[in-house]
Amino acid sequence: xxxxxxxxxxxxxxKHRKRVRIIKLLRPALGVVVLLFIxxxxxxxxVVQHEFGPDTWTRLLISGLxxxxxxxxxxxxxxxxxxxxxxxxxxxxxxxxxxxxxxxFTFQAFGAIKISSVPPxxxxxxxxxxxxxxxFLIGMSxxxxxxxxxxxxxxxxLRKAPRLVPLISAIGASIFLQNAxxxxxxPQLRDVTNPxxxxxGEGWKILINGSNVVISYTGVFxxxxxxxxxxxxxxxxxKTKLGRAMRAVALDKNTAALMGIDVNRTISRTFIIxxxxxxxxxxxxxxxxxxxxxxVGFIPGIKAFTAAVLGGIGNLPGAMVGGLFLGIIESMGPxxxxxxxxxxxxxxxxxxxxxxxxxxxxxxxxxxAEEKV
Amino acid sequence: xxxxxRQAVRTGITFGIVNIFFVLVGFNMLLxxxxxxxxxxxxxxxxxAPQFLIIYTLLIGxxxxxxxxxxxxxxxxxxxxxxxGVTGLxxxxxxxxxxxxxxxxxxxxxxxxxxxxxxxxxxxxxxxxGLPPLQGILLTVLFFTxxxxxxxxxxxxxxxxxxxxxxxGLKALIKTSYEKIQVVTHGRNKxxxxxxxxxxLAVVVVILPLKWGSYWxxxxxxxxxxxxxxxxxxxxxxxxxxxxLGYIAFFAIGAYTMALLNxxxxxxxxxxxxxxxVLGVVLAALAGLLLGxxxxxxxxxxxxxxxxxxxxxxxxxxxxxxxxxxTGGPRGIQKISGPTLFGKPFASDIDFMFLIIGGVLxxxxxxxxxxxxxxxxxxxxxxxxxxxxxxxxxxxxxYKLLALxxxxxxxxxxGGIYASRNQFTGPDEHALMASINVLSLIIVGGMGNIPGTLxxxxxxxxxxxxxxxxxxxxxxxxxxxxxxxxxxxPEGLIPSRRPKYQIPKDPDKIDSxxxxxxx
Numbered sequence: 001x002x003x004x005x006x007x008x009x010x011x012x013x014x015k016h017r018k019r020v021r022i023i024k025l026l027r028p029a030l031g032v033v034v035l036l037f038i039x040x041x042x043x044x045x046x047v048v049q050h051e052f053g054p055d056t057w058t059r060l061l062i063s064g065l066x067x068x069x070x071x072x073x074x075x076x077x078x079x080x081x082x083x084x085x086x087x088x089x090x091x092x093x094x095x096x097x098x099x100x101x102x103x104x105f106t107f108q109a110f111g112a113i114k115i116s117s118v119p120p121x122x123x124x125x126x127x128x129x130x131x132x133x134x135x136f137l138i139g140m141s142x143x144x145x146x147x148x149x150x151x152x153x154x155x156x157x158l159r160k161a162p163r164l165v166p167l168i169s170a171i172g173a174s175i176f177l178q179n180a181x182x183x184x185x186x187p188q189l190r191d192v193t194n195p196x197x198x199x200x201g202e203g204w205k206i207l208i209n210g211s212n213v214v215i216s217y218t219g220v221f222x223x224x225x226x227x228x229x230x231x232x233x234x235x236x237x238x239k240t241k242l243g244r245a246m247r248a249v250a251l252d253k254n255t256a257a258l259m260g261i262d263v264n265r266t267i268s269r270t271f272i273i274x275x276x277x278x279x280x281x282x283x284x285x286x287x288x289x290x291x292x293x294x295x296v297g298f299i300p301g302i303k304a305f306t307a308a309v310l311g312g313i314g315n316l317p318g319a320m321v322g323g324l325f326l327g328i329i330e331s332m333g334p335x336x337x338x339x340x341x342x343x344x345x346x347x348x349x350x351x352x353x354x355x356x357x358x359x360x361x362x363x364x365x366x367x368x369a370e371e372k373v
Numbered sequence: 374x375x376x377x378x379r380q381a382v383r384t385g386i387t388f389g390i391v392n393i394f395f396v397l398v399g400f401n402m403l404l405x406x407x408x409x410x411x412x413x414x415x416x417x418x419x420x421x422a423p424q425f426l427i428i429y430t431l432l433i434g435x436x437x438x439x440x441x442x443x444x445x446x447x448x449x450x451x452x453x454x455x456x457x458g459v460t461g462l463x464x465x466x467x468x469x470x471x472x473x474x475x476x477x478x479x480x481x482x483x484x485x486x487x488x489x490x491x492x493x494x495x496x497x498x499x500x501x502x503g504l505p506p507l508q509g510i511l512l513t514v515l516f517f518t519x520x521x522x523x524x525x526x527x528x529x530x531x532x533x534x535x536x537x538x539x540x541x542g543l544k545a546l547i548k549t550s551y552e553k554i555q556v557v558t559h560g561r562n563k564x565x566x567x568x569x570x571x572x573x574l575a576v577v578v579v580i581l582p583l584k585w586g587s588y589w590x591x592x593x594x595x596x597x598x599x600x601x602x603x604x605x606x607x608x609x610x611x612x613x614x615x616x617x618l619g620y621i622a623f624f625a626i627g628a629y630t631m632a633l634l635n636x637x638x639x640x641x642x643x644x645x646x647x648x649x650x651v652l653g654v655v656l657a658a659l660a661g662l663l664l665g666x667x668x669x670x671x672x673x674x675x676x677x678x679x680x681x682x683x684x685x686x687x688x689x690x691x692x693x694x695x696x697x698x699x700t701g702g703p704r705g706i707q708k709i710s711g712p713t714l715f716g717k718p719f720a721s722d723i724d725f726m727f728l729i730i731g732g733v734l735x736x737x738x739x740x741x742x743x744x745x746x747x748x749x750x751x752x753x754x755x756x757x758x759x760x761x762x763x764x765x766x767x768x769x770x771x772y773k774l775l776a777l778x779x780x781x782x783x784x785x786x787x788g789g790i791y792a793s794r795n796q797f798t799g800p801d802e803h804a805l806m807a808s809i810n811v812l813s814l815i816i817v818g819g820m821g822n823i824p825g826t827l828x829x830x831x832x833x834x835x836x837x838x839x840x841x842x843x844x845x846x847x848x849x850x851x852x853x854x855x856x857x858x859x860x861x862x863p864e865g866l867i868p869s870r871r872p873k874y875q876i877p878k879d880p881d882k883i884d885s886x887x888x889x890x891x892x
Contacts, residue, residue, distance in 0.1 A: 030667075088674050105488055154856045158863070164616065165863040167677075168816050171809055172855025179849040183398035186490035302681070302805075309678050342693045349682030356679055357667040 031358050038337070045338035052335055055208040060332045066219040066288065068327020069226035073281040074304035075311070075319040076233060077147075077274030083250045083314035084270055086163070090170035091150055093301020094177035095275050097294065099143035099282030101185060104192050104292045106135040111193040128195035139283040140276040146177075147275025148268055156264070181294040189293045192286040194218070200290050218288040229280055230320055233273065237316060246270055250314070303330075303345075306352050312362025321364060326351075377448075381441050381456040385463025388437040392464060393471045395433075396500060399491040400846065404429045405499075420499035427502065430513065431520040437464050438524025453529040454522055461521020465514035472513055476506035582726040590722035592838045594794060597729035598787045599834045601736045602811045603818070603826040605783025608740065610812065611821030611869075612749060613776035614756025616677040618808055619684025623781040625691065625803035626660050627653035627788025632706040632798045639701055646712030650789040657785025661777040669770050684808055691800035705799025709792055725794045732790055736783055737823055743779070744821075752776055810834075817858055819865025828866050 045051065074096055081089040110124040110131045124131045154173045158166045194200055203216035237243035245266045248256040257263050285300065286292050303326060311322025326348055333347045334340065355363065395401055405421035408428050441460035442453045475497045478485050485492040501509030530536065557566070582590055602624060609617050630653035634644040644652075664683055668676060690696055692703050700706070711719045712728070719725060743749050751772045754762040763769050792798040810833060818829020837847045858865075 082674070086674075088677070108487065154860075157860050161859075161863050163674075164610070164816065164820075165859050167616075167674075168813065169856050169859035171813065172852045172857075172859065174852070175809075175848055176852025176856065179846075179852060180394070180398065183845060183849060184489055184491075302685075305678060306682065309675060313674070340693060340695050343689065343695070346686050346689050346693075349686050352682050353667070353679055356671060356675060360670050360675065 064328035064331035068324035072323025075308040079319040091174040093297035096278040097297030099279030103283030140279040143279025318364035385460040389467025434520030435524040438521030457525020465517030609780035613752040618681035623784035624788040627785030628792035658782040661781030819867040825867040
């Protein structure tokens with residue numbers, strides 16, 4: 001650029017500024033157009049066509065809340081890690097997958113232990129509460145261990161490397177874990193044996209508009225447990241010493257180290273916590289959806305990351321809000337806009353693009369997209 | 374001494390865990406069967422004869438022993454033997470514990486195949502070398518210890534002074550001869566050498582496709598297409614520094630343009646290959662521009678996730694029912710007609726191989742011209758620091774959009790050729806994994822340079838085809854390799870060389886000016 005000299009540069013700057021002004025006007029205009037289109041479409045579908053009654057809407061809302069809670073739980077893991085290390089933990093979905101397998105195997109093993117033959121009762125149905133608690137503990141601890149070693153082996157040596165390097169390492173770890181699961185547990189789809197009290201598809205029935213809306217037990221269980229875990233995490237981050245250390249490390253590693261915080265240990269624990277949450281999400285996924293296979297973590301992982309970005313990555317309430325928002329959009333959006341349910345993923349990603357176009361920092365995020373990166 | 378032993382134990386534990394993992398994914402059986410094949414003995418089942426599993430065990434032990442005493446040159450011989458023994462014993466005990474559990478399953482007839490898919494009773498018997506459980510377990514421990522000690526001794530001998538000096542001499546010889554060659558080829562006759570090497574390359578490029586069978590033409594055709602893709606993504610990621618994860622969407626646009634315009638079903642347009650190829654390239658570039666326009670404010674991971682989303686949108690749309698009439702839906706488009714050149718249809722793989730070679734040469738040419746141009750320097754400045762680039766008068770928005778558009782155009786080119794060669798394209802060929810493959814290949818090869826991309830494409834797309842034996846373990850190894858590469862050589866196999874400011878040896882020339890600038 002040396003040859004152009006000072007004068008042409010200044011002229012260029014003027015032109016550039018003019019263009020920037022146009023772009024600045026363009027963006028809100030585009031936003032208004034998109035918004036009007038969406039409103040028009042919703043008006044058409046909801047008022048003119050009036051395809052679905054309130055019963056369907058309730059069903060969609062319930063399923064959206066449930067899936068959103070699981071997304072929030074996984075998204076928290078992404079956001080915690082991103083807040084501290086500024087890296088996408090691409091293998092997080094696989095950590096969840098191993099949790100789901102742990103839950104599956106625990107339920108299967110308890111289901112195979114017979115404690116009385118007449119009537120035939122297995123341990124799983126005789127002591128369901130213990131079985132469920134154990135399944136969650138095992139799933140969470142397996143995933144937490146995996147998260148710990150993942151950080152130690154694949155990420156820690158790369159902490160000072162350029163940003164692409166740990167991302168590729170994470171992608172490698174993700175591919176490795178997926179295929180390890182395929183080789184260890186075989187590629188077939190597996191059904192989860194639920195305990196009797198949490199049978200899939202059964203639940204409380206509410207009569208709305210003359211048809212039964214089922215609020216499934218697994219769904220309520222998933223939602224309530226997710227919310228409890230999220231509250232627990234929030235308390236950990238806000239109130240405990242570890243949480244304070246995590247926030248300090250996220251702000252500035254060097255200064256945190258000067259204040260006597262063991263940075264490595266704090267990061268390890270962050271990975272343990274995010275792994276444990278992903279493990280819980282995995283067990284819930286198995287309980288609620290019933291199918292576990294080696295690819296089960298991939299799509300929820302991507303969606304949860306989308307949710308984390310939607311809410312503003314690095315921001316805890318943002319991840320929760322983003323998860324719920326994404327879940328609800330995904331299940332109610334296609335119906336509200338009158339498009340095929342196959343396209344729910346398209347809708348999720350389009351929402352992501354729209355939100356980031358108009359608000360690059362996410363819904364609740366600080367301006368991170370340009371500053372810290 | 375205590376710390377040394379602790380280290381040895383730790384190495385042993387690592388190897389023990391790795392070995393347990395190998396056993397549980399059935400890697401020991403695979404290697405055993407390979408050894409059996411190599412020795413010429415036919416194996417009927419999935420479990421090889423015990424002696425081959427013993428070979429596997431000994432090899433792992435040897436490796437453990439070698440690594441337990443590597444980087445400990447200062448120790449005396451006896452200590453090395455002791456350390457390798459400790460490591461081997463630890464590995465053996467861990468594996469022995471696993472074998473105890475397996476033997477327990479075997480004795481009590483518990484079927485664990487529901488949990489871990491390899492654990493058939495035959496497998497367990499094979500792992501115990503076909504012996505009674507107790508003997509099998511003890512032998513495992515023994516084998517590991519012996520082979521590890523042996524490995525330690527071998528390593529200790531290798532590191533002895535005389536061997537060491539010979540090794541160093543060899544290294545120095547290679548280095549000096551390489552430098553001599555460089556002096557010759559980069560000296561006065563640089564042009565001559567370039568002509569010779571290029572003509573040699575040209576001869577190889579022309580002759581090899583004729584000599585290979587169709588299988589190798591297919592494999593190397595795929596490698597060539599990935600080279601084009603890699604170069605395109607290199608412009609976006611390597612040169613201008615924007616992380617784009619949905620790159621394969623542009624490839625899909627090229628492929629589908631070719632398919633829709635040249636297939637009897639669903640539209641029967643039959644435009645012919647060349648217009649469709651050009652249109653595909655243009656459309657891909659336009660898509661790059663359109664995607665880039667709203668996203669130029671985003672950076673880093675945000676851009677990554679949005680482009681990932683874009684790739685998924687394209688794939689899901691192609692797959693969905695609403696577009697089935699237009700794009701063929703999940704089943705894709707078949708019977709895409711091939712190109713004709715001067716009235717002669719492309720029939721064989723050889724023709725396509727030459728087409729792909731042509732595409733690669735074009736891509737390499739465009740890339741290398743761009744890289745060293747004013748545009749390329751602008752991209753580099755954006756990659757290094759966008760703020761500084763903007764401050765020094767680089768119009769970052771334009772250049773970033775340009776990078777996206779050109780990179781996308783490369784992908785459109787590759788996509789068009791790909792669809793025409795395979796006579797088929799479907800939505801699942803354009804999944805996220807393909808984008809990640811392209812990204813991995815440029816990073817493994819070395820970001821931002823052409824030889825690196827060639828090597829990366831060969832390593833990630835050619836090698837797996839050659840290593841067919843390991844079909845199930847290919848992706849596992851690929852993932853582990855990516856992590857390992859990032860840990861040991863993050864700049865790639867062939868790192869990019871930065872242009873350097875050379876200070877001339879004659880001090881007078883420094884004052885006189887700009888002759889010292891090189892590259």
